[in-house]
Amino acid sequence: MCMDEAIASRLRVITEAGDGLQGPDLLAFVLDHAVTETGGLGGMAHLRGPGARTLQLAAVHGLIRTVAGDWEAVEPADTSAPARAVAHGTPVWTPGLGVGGGTGPALPAGSGLLAVPLITPEKVTGALSVLTAPAAPPTPERRAAVEALAAWAVPRLRDDLLDLDRGGASPSMADDQVSRALWHxxxxxxxxxxxxxxxxxxxxxxxxxxxxxxxxxxxxxxxxxxxxxxxxxxxxxxxxxxxxxxxxxxxxxxxxxxxxxxxxxxxxxxxxxxxxxxxxITESRAREAERAAAERAAAGRSARIGELTDALAQALTMRDVVNAIADRVLPPFGASGVVVQLIEGSAIRVAGAVGYPQPFLESIDGTPIDEISPVAEVYQTGAPAFIESVEEYTARYPSMVGRPAAARKQAWAFLPLIVSGRNIGCSVVAFAEPRRLDAEERALLTALSGLMGQAIERARLYDMEHTRAKELQRGLLPRVLPSPSSVTTAARYLPASEGIDVGGDWYDVIPLSGARVALVIGDVMGHGLSEAATMGRLRTAVHTLADLEFPPAELLIRLNDLVSDLGDDFYATCLYAVYDPAAATCVFASAGHPPPAVVRPGHPVRFPGSAPDPPLGTARPPFGTTEVSVEEGSLLVLYTDGLVESATRDIDRGMRHLASALAGATRAPGSGDARPDGDRSENAWLERLCDDVLAELLPEKQHTADDAALLIARTHALASDHIADWPLSEGPIAAGEARDHVRDQLTRWELAPLTPISELLVSELVANAVRHGRGPIGLRLLRGEVLICEVTDGSLTTPRIRHASETDEGGRGLQLVSSLSQRWGTRYTSTGKCIWTEQPLP
Incomplete structure (x- = not known):
């Protein structure tokens, strides 16, 4: 008998399973597995007792009654497969009708019958037959499997065979047994x-x-x-x-x-x-449906946890975290609100909320931690608390009977926020209707509270660092802009919304001599404390160089040297502009910075100047200079690239957007040549203009990766009747001419009380120019916030105050100038130098 190991293993399992069967049940069991092992269409078993000759049908499997009825009795003289198997004691296979000859019942066309004898130690007592298809002999392995099943069954059929021989069963009885078995x-x-x-x-x-x-x-x-x-x-x-x-x-x-x-x-x-x-299979399908529903619910929970984890990982600020919790936690549980409360000292602070009335949040913010409340209880125990109704809430916390109505909630889940073993507060998920959370929902919320705690702590630290960074940035920028009479200014600084590092953008307004004013804007490339410190150094350097009255191009040369000395990794852009109200002009130079926008009343917005020179740190002097005429009431708009350039917008498109925003804002009522009346009105209008421009170019919900600075100055030219200038002789008579001009002009300006000191000041300045300088010599008086006296000559020699000894006959002129004037100094011009003084008006 040939049989592979797989079939043998399977038969061992089958025989172990049927070890306790007897009688018809055993025959049905053997026939079922014999048909299965051969891949047959059906099977039957014929038995005979010790004295009987006719083989009687004792069991049928898979054959309808009309077919099985032809095999109720098989005579030993037949040449059918069961008769031959019993006669010879060996397995026999015969083909169906039309394939082979022989006597006995016919088989269906295209089929065959394999009969295996049932052999006891005394004799052959019957045959086990399997109807096979197609009409081909079964493989040796399949024949061996049927023989093994027959050999296993024979010892257990011995008593049944004796009963059959005594007349205890008949072919019709066997058929009735099968029918009864099928019926039940x-x-x-x-x-x-x-x-x-x-x-x-x-x-x-x-x-x-x-x-x-x-x-x-x-x-x-x-x-x-x-x-x-x-x-x-x-x-x-x-x-x-x-x-x-x-x-x-x-x-x-x-x-x-x-x-x-x-x-x-x-x-x-x-x-x-x-x-x-x-x-x-209704019950099994129901169980399968329940199992599938449970699996879907588990998958849904896992998906929600994964989605919440992803959302919290991307959340930076406390607002981001609270919104992520509201979006990912509230809908699956049917909740209507969430509030995050953190412990700060001895108080419970509201860190963020969604779905709560603002008056209620204000009423619970700052509640003492020692007060009896669910949040205090959760904080002290570290365990979650679930309250299913208003009645339960008021029963547990009678002193807070009004809170459910004020919050418009009727059920709550108070979840502790534990980070690294520390309880930092409580997250409250609330419901608008009474709600009973089952054990699975409570376990899921408790698990989610761990994710919330980690994200909330991270957001809290981020907010603290971001606040400190913004405070540092504000400390490095001008707290209050100067208010010279020649310009009215307003500025804005908008830090990047991504990251907590401070940026290097800055702006400044620096009053200069001659009623002029310097407008400065710059950007140190990169973010971080190092860049912020570099920005502070550059601001200081610009102030120092501006005090030395360097023209824009010369100032950028010296600033470029400073940045180059800081190292190869430091670069900055800068635009330095000087507005002269007496000439109504603006002169500027740029190192890698976009040009200013000039908004003249009744004219389109324009960006004067050619392409800027390279940034500081990489530039090679000289720097180019641009001069533009600026009418009274014009706007000079300075900005950094963070305002007009981003990953989704190139700088050219951004500048066109800025021009459109400025044009639209200045066309509004009370702007442009309408000229708001009064300093306060003008300041307010410029502040609104800054806000409008920022709102247009950087919407509130738009994330930005770079800082943005904006400086807007409205110009005020000096009236022509507030300017007076004269050429002077180059000899000693120049001082007398100067005194005469000063006396006459101050009388016309009704500033006679300033005449004595002014005559003395111009006498000293002109005498100094005659003695130490060279021609031509000129005198100019400017009436603005102060009285300005300017004496120009063609020399580049800088006057210096020196200490004169008691025996010196001269050398005390500049000391006298310094003591009599409010402020004085020297600046270089294109033809020489200018010495100036300022005196307060009466």
Missing amino acids: MSDAFFAVDSEWRVTFVNGEAERLLGSSRATLGRTLWDAFRRLSIDDAEPGLRSRYRRAAESGAPVGFEVRWPTNQLWYYMRLVPVPNGLTVYAAD
Whole structure:
């Protein structure tokens, strides 16, 4: 007997499973597995007692009654496979009708019959037969499997064989036993012949197809029509037909229309018909549905945890974290609000909330931690608290009876926020209606509170660092802009919304001599404390160089040297502009910085100047200079690239956007040549203009990766009657001429009280120019916030105050100038130098 290890292992399992079976149950068990192991269509068992000769049919598997009836008795003289197997004591295989000869019942065309003898120690007592298809001898392995099953079953059939010989059973009795076994099956079973007439139904099948009296002998389709099955399951009939035509067993699940139960139907084609097994799987499907629902719920929970984890990982600020919790936690639980409360010292502070009235949040912010409350309880115990109704809330916390109505909530989950073993506060998930959370929901919320705690602590630290960074940035920028009479200014600084590092953008307004004013804006490339410190150094350097009255191009040369000395990794852009109200001009130079926008009343916005020179740190002097005429009431708009350039907008498009925003804002009522009346009105208008421009170019919800600075100055030219200038002689008479001019002009300006000191100041300045300088010499008086006296000459020699000894006859002129004037100094011009003084007006 040849058998591979897989078949042998399977047979060991089969025999162990049937070890306790006897009688007909044993025969049915052996036949079932013999048919399965050979892939057969059905099987039968024939037995004879010790004195009997005729083989009697004792068991049938998978064969309809019309086929099995031809095999109820087999004579020993037959040449059929069972008779020959018993006669010779060896397995026999014979082909079906039309394939081989011999006597005995015919077999279906295209099939064969394998018969294996049942041999006891005394004799051959019967045969185990399997109907096979196609009509080809079974493989040695399959034949060996049937022989092994027969050999295992024979010892357990010995008593039954004796009973059969004594007349205890007959072929008809064997058939009745099979019918009774099928009738009492827990599964529905019925058979149809080749004409689809129902030949057998058991008790369960009657309940499916109706009474057996109305079904037996009639076609299956009559039953389908009577029960309206075709209407409810129109594809069921075609499935039956396909199974019969295929010749192979098929199975499928179907919901039976008459009782709405689910059945697994196995259709097994047999010679001249079809057998149908219908097992009720409604409960198993329900269990499977419950298991699938549980798996979906678990997958949904895992997905929610994953989504919340991703959202919290991307959240930076406390607002981001609270919004992420509201978006990812509230909907799955049907909650209506969340509030995050953190412990700060001895107080409970509201760090963020969604879905709560603002007055309620204000009322609970700052509650003492020692007050009896659910948050204090959760903080002290470290365990979550779940309150299902307002009644439960007021019973537990009678001193807070009004809070549910004020919060508009009726159920709560108070979840501790524990980070690294520290309880930092409580997250409250609330419901608008009474709500009972089951154990699974409570466990999930408790697990989610761990994620919330980590994100909230990270956001709290981020907010603290971001606040400190912004405070540092504000400390490095001008706290209050100067208010010279020649310009009215307003500025804005907007830090990047991404990251907490400070930036290097800065701006400045620096009053200069001659009523002029310097407008400065710059950007140190990069973010961080090092860049912020560099920005502070550059601001200081610009102030120092501006005090030395360097022209814009010269100032940038010296600033470039400073940045170059800081190292190869430091670069900065800068635009330095000087507005002269006496000439109504603006002169500027740029190192890698975008040009200013000039808004003249009644004219389109323009960006004067050519392409800027390279940034500081990489530039090679000289720097180019641009001069533009600036009418009274014009706007000079300085900005950094963070305002006009981003990853989604190039700088050219950004500058066009800025021009459009400025044009639209200045066309509004009270702007442009409408000229707001009064300093306060003008300041307010410029402040609104800054806000409008920022709102247009950097909307509130737009994330920015770079800082942005904006400086807007409205110009005020000196009136022509507030300017007076004269050329002077180059000899000693120049001082007298200067005194005469000063005296006459101050009289016209009604500033006679300033005449004595002014005459003395110009005398000293002109005498110094005559003695130490060279011509031409000029005198100019400017009446602005102060009285300005300027004396120019063609020399580049810088005057210096020196200490004169008691015996010196001169050298005290500049000391006198310094003591008599409010402020004085020297600046270089294109033709020489200018010495100036300032005196306060009466």
